[in-house]
Amino acid sequence: KAGVTQTPRYLIKTRGQQVTLSCSPISGHRSVSWYQQTPGQGLQFLFEYFSETQRNKGNFPGRFSGRQFSNSRSEMNVSTLELGDSALYLCASSPGGTGSGGYTFGSGTRLTVV
Amino acid sequence: GQQLNQSPQSMFIQEGEDVSMNCTSSSIFNTWLWYKQEPGEGPVLLIALYKAGELTSNGRLTAQFGITRKDSFLNISASIPSDVGIYFCAGRSGGGSNYKLTFGKGTLLTVNP
DSSP states (O other): OOOOEEEOSEEEEOTTOOEEEEEEOOTTOOEEEEEEEETTTEEEEEEEEETTEEEEEOSOOTTEEEEEOTTSOEEEEEOSOOGGGOEEEEEEEEOOTTOOSOOEEOOOEEEEEO | OOOEEEEOSEEEEETTOOEEEEEEESSOOSEEEEEEEOTTSOOEEEEEEOSTTOEEEETTEEEEEOTTSSEEEEEEOSOOGGGOEEEEEEEEEEETTEEEEEEOOOEEEEEEO
16 A cells, blocks of 8 residues: 655745645545644644545644645645745645544655745 | 643663653643654654553553543663654544644654664
């Protein structure tokens, strides 16, 4: 069974630009969550999608958005990039439903904003 | 918001030693998860705990869900060099479709051969 696939692995963007990251969950998993990981703040929850609907949202500004497609693949978008957005962005998939079970993480996308 | 206090922040041990790390929270969680992250990779689930008081093992790893539901610990016995990495605890709150994971800041483990 293929794991969680995130693309691209590395990205360098300029302040003010926007970026779109992609996540393909494990086949059959319907829930995709996104996290931002930085040395100072650790892993911070961004949002979770289930069956193409945002089910939960963390405390991030509106510049951070996401969506989920009918095949459960998910994208997150960050607009008007700031230097502080430099981080490892991780997505995690789970079967969904009541949210039982663990979450399987992808290897992440390392975003650097210059 | 909810916060998890994970300790210690880092550990430097000799191969063969046992390791213990823990997480505490001011809030109740209904699930505790322990993950390990290696450089350049995402966190990998080690152990999941679903009931207060539950003690679960996975090879040399043992974790417990605290009775108060506000804490959890992870023990690693007879450490080996490949145990090196960052270990995270995570608590899941809420229920039904309204839940999220809160992560600790991690424990960096270094094992000296």
